[in-house]
Amino acid sequence: MPTEPTPDEWRSWLRDNGPRFLLFARQQTRTESDAEDILQDALVESWRRAGRMPDDALVFSTIRRRAIDLARSSDRRGVREEASGPAEPWFAPDIEQRETQRLLEEAVKEITPIYRDVVILKMWGGQTFQQIAETLGIPLNTAASRYRYAIEELRESLKGVLL
Amino acid sequence: MNEEKDPVEILLERMRPADLNNDLMARLTAARGTIAPARSHWFGGILRWLTPVGAVAAVALLTVKVLDSGTAGTAVKPQSAGVATTPVATKTMPVLVQDNMLKAREMGVIVGPNRQPYQVMEYQWVESETIVPGSNAPAVRVETTRRHIVPVELEVY
Missing domain, CATH: 1.10.1900 (c-terminal domain of poly(a) binding protein)
Incomplete structure (x- = not known):
């Protein structure tokens, strides 16, 4: 009960x-x-x-x-139905690093969606690759690969900006 | 094993998801009331079928009773010789009305334009009416299943 x-x-x-x-x-x-x-x-x-x-x-x-x-x-x-109105921020504001935060949030939003799911579950959901694989219904290795691809995409988009 | 963190991961770790806005927090806070024990699926399924069947049965019962009372009226002997008596049009007035609650179910939470959350409740009850069709006729009891959906204001903590 x-x-x-x-x-x-x-x-x-x-x-x-x-x-x-x-x-x-x-x-x-x-x-x-x-x-x-x-x-x-x-x-x-x-x-x-x-x-x-x-x-x-x-x-x-x-x-x-x-x-x-x-x-x-x-x-x-x-x-x-398409999203309307101003988009809600995904991340909490960081007063000291406002510009860095904005660039990072934009970069995260630009990650290929299927890779982004994994990053979000791993980084902010605190999930293991095994748990991520079960949640998304994908093999464990695929979950780990998608995470690496997401990090690489971020590295490319932040190169010369934050890295 | 000393595993160095990727600079990208270090940047990401500095961020944390945005807090829930006040409206959503109020809505989710109110949703706590919907966690209460839900009926099992089989019981809900039976109830879904029984409700309309019960309503139809109640209507059928009422119809039969009314027809019966009409037939009984024609059988009444004339009170005075030589005067034909037509069936008396019986005006049925309930002499007793009683409500018995069947169920009260939480259906979900809505947020009004004033940002006040409301719990939507479904109430179902059986309305029993005891009717006396005529002075000599036996009392008839008619049961009708009724249902109301009512918004109930929720307290926001």
Whole structure:
């Protein structure tokens, strides 16, 4: 039987983990509102399934599955909603390194999406390559390769700018 | 083993994902209420089928009872000789109404234009009406399944 978290427990969990779950949800969806919807559904479902505070891998894989379901249903309806309005920043502002941060965020956004998924899960999701492979449904070696490709893409785009 | 970090990774590690904005935090905070035990799939499936079947059965029962009471009316003997008695049009008035809650289910959370989260609740109950079709007719009990969907304001912590 699922145990409902206390208000404090839930809020604390959201504050500590919500940002990285949302960052991953953004990679899996077309719009910010879709990312937020998927995030809410996935957080609730993960708690229910775990019956207590879920581990991160369960939440990431639930976000992924929910996003795939949403994409399929959107395709069936022929919906092609594009992002509108100003884009939400992906990363917390760094007052001291504002320009560096902006360049880095732009570079991260330019990474090939399938490589970017891996970087985000590894760097900010704290996932192992094994967990990443399971979440994305790819072989372990592919996960590791995609990470290396992503780092190489970043190195190229930051060469002469930050490196 | 001393593994040196790639300069790109060092740069990335300086960044951290943006915090959730206030609206999203309020919405997710309110979603805690939807974690409560969900019905098992098989029970939900049965309930989904039983509800319309129950409603149809209630209507059928009501129809049969009303028809029965009409037939009984024609069988009443004339009270005075030589005067034909037509069936009395019975005006049915419920003499007792009783509601029995079937279920209260949390359907999800919506955020209103005032940024106030609301828990959308589904309430289902059986409305039992006891009807006396006429002075001599037996009382008839009619049960109708009813359903309301109601937004309930949630407290934001």
